[in-house]
Amino acid sequence: MNHQSLAIFRPIGVFDSGVGGLSVWRALRELLPAESLLYLADQAHVPYGARPQSEIESLTHAAAGWMLDRDAKLIVIACNTASAAALPSLRLRWPDVIFVGMEPAVKPASERTRSGKVGVMATPGTLQADRFSSLVRRFATGIEVHTQICPGLVEAVEAGQLDGPQVESLLRACLQPLIDAGVDHLVLGCTHYPFLSPAIQRIVGPDVTLIDPAPAVARQTERRLHECDLLAPPAASPSLSFFTTGDPVALALAAERLLGLPQIHVDQAEIAT
Numbered sequence: 001m002n003h004q005s006l007a008i009f010r011p012i013g014v015f016d017s018g019v020g021g022l023s024v025w026r027a028l029r030e031l032l033p034a035e036s037l038l039y040l041a042d043q044a045h046v047p048y049g050a051r052p053q054s055e056i057e058s059l060t061h062a063a064a065g066w067m068l069d070r071d072a073k074l075i076v077i078a079c080n081t082a083s084a085a086a087l088p089s090l091r092l093r094w095p096d097v098i099f100v101g102m103e104p105a106v107k108p109a110s111e112r113t114r115s116g117k118v119g120v121m122a123t124p125g126t127l128q129a130d131r132f133s134s135l136v137r138r139f140a141t142g143i144e145v146h147t148q149i150c151p152g153l154v155e156a157v158e159a160g161q162l163d164g165p166q167v168e169s170l171l172r173a174c175l176q177p178l179i180d181a182g183v184d185h186l187v188l189g190c191t192h193y194p195f196l197s198p199a200i201q202r203i204v205g206p207d208v209t210l211i212d213p214a215p216a217v218a219r220q221t222e223r224r225l226h227e228c229d230l231l232a233p234p235a236a237s238p239s240l241s242f243f244t245t246g247d248p249v250a251l252a253l254a255a256e257r258l259l260g261l262p263q264i265h266v267d268q269a270e271i272a273t
């Protein structure tokens with residue numbers, strides 16, 4: 001076997017500050033069942049959302065270096081906040097590595113809205129980044145884009161709270177301004193939020209369409225692997241590995257709760273920034 005034929009069996013690295021990237025992991029598994037996936041959660045530092053951009057950037061660089069040391073053939077930054085802070089500098093530092101990043105789905109929401117009003121739920125880090133203002137400038141001309149930070153939601157999902165009175169009141173506080181503004185499309189601009197979709201949909205009602213970018217990210221990953229001749233063959237038997245900088249037991253429980261994966265093995269990752 002030559003080098004390229006072995007490369008196709010290397011894993012896709014999937015990185016998030018915590019369990020949110022599992023919403024992208026799920027979309028990758030559905031679209032690319034032959035691919036090995038190496039999931040890394042930086043739960044020692046979650047949440048990223050309110051940290052300074054420079055700190056998020058250096059944590060994300062450390063995570064990318066760790067995944068490259070473990071032979072990732074492509075890295076999905078399955079975190080809007082980390083993508084906003086670090087994607088350009090990751091691509092400069094590792095020009096030969098394929099990075100697939102995330103951004104709030106302002107473009108599809110703006111194309112589909114009938115009311116001309118779209119909502120975006122995301123972390124402060126994502127909404128304050130240049131990447132977000134450039135997205136709005138390029139794709140939302142003439143559209144009202146209503147942004148909303150959602151304090152406490154990432155922590156709730158990390159703790160496995162997807163419903164109940166506490167989550168309901170956090171959600172009502174951040175969704176009411178968007179409901180009042182009359183948005184008809186709501187972008188889930190943080191990978192933790194799709195796990196709250198049933199509760200969000202119940203509050204905003206059936207006339208508001210939620211947009212989860214995870215399936216589009218999976219399709220982009222497939223396109224990039226295809227372009228680079230790096231897709232695993234259909235008969236490959238993939239390995240699925242999980243690492244966290246936090247508590248391995250907590251990530252295993254979260255994977256069970258959020259994805260229905262029973263008793264996965266999770267290892268501890270030591271990452272030096």
Ligand code: DGL
Pocket residue numbers: 016017018020021046047048049050078079080081082123126154189190191192
């Ligand atoms: N899941 C991350 C995102 O998509 C952010 C969560 C955090 O604040 O750490 O933005």
